[in-house]
Amino acid sequence: MSTAELAAAVSEAGGLGIIGSGQAPGQWVRDQVRKAKQLTDKPFGVNVMLLSPFVDEVMEIIREEKVAVVTTGAGNPGKYVPSLQAAGIRVIPVVASVALARRLVRSGVDALIAEGTESGGHVGELTTMVLVPQIVDAVDVPVIAAGGIYDGRGFAAAMALGAAGVQMGTRFMCARECTIHEKVKEMVIRSKDRDTVVTGRSTGHPVRVLYNKLARKFLEAEEKCMSPEEILKIGVGSLKAAMVDGDVEMGSVMAGQVSAMVNKIQPAGEIINEVLTEARETMAGLGRMAGGR
DSSP states (O other), X not given: OOOHHHHHHHHHTTSOOEEEOTTOOHHHHHHHHHHHHHHOSSOOEXXXXXXXXXXXXXXXXXXXXXXXXXXXXXXXOGGGHHHHHXXXXXXXXXXXXXXXXXXXXXXXXXXXXXXXXXXXXXXXXXXXXXXXXXXXXXXXXXXXXXXXXXXXXXXXXXXXXXXXXXXXXXXXXXXXXXOSOHHHHHHHHHOOTTOEEEEOGGGTOOEEEEOSHHHHHHHHHHHTTOOHHHHHHHTTTHHHHHHTTOOTTTSOOBOOGGGGGOOOOBOHHHHHHHHHHHHHHHHHHHHHHHTTO
């Protein structure tokens, strides 16, 4: 969902663009990294799903290419931390609980992404509002807030909770540089406030998606108490079906609850400028309120 084009555009605009490696093989990741380097001379990162069958080769390629940052999900990156940091790469895992945050900090990571259940894709149980301040209080590394952040108001709220920055995903699905299928962008723009659902809770791998025929099939399977293995088979290949092929009925349209707030396609740089401008105005207004003026 996040390729070199989007990552480079975000970095060029002053953010930290992230290439999503998903379950792609190492050569695909290398090609994306090199393409991003052609598009920007700014730092960018790669997200690595630790359950990927290609995780070892992807990590080796990231070290060889000297990517600035690695973010990780679906596991503990501890065994990769020393070699990545030795190559000058910062390691920032995604966490959904205080216990996991503490454990990963002990492994030597550089920062954490505290991701609330409002986010799209794989989710935990706690909301961003509750999760972020607890993790901020529990660890001594910078905490980045994620989940349910759409604009400058959300940015300012995250700062008030003690975050050092924010990670945004769903809004950038409708960035002009995002290469997902146009039908997916249209679905996000049409979505309403209650159009996302969480599937797969019974499997131990809950995923927030926009409701469609595939989501209904997942939920019906869980109501029938099918085995986790049978349920997970339903989703094989469904993310690609949506994001690449444009099947928004039987594809997995992973998106967060802020989908309902996304109403247009615009350049990534414009999104970042809007968010930062509104954040400054919001925080200035709060400062005036706190000062009684």
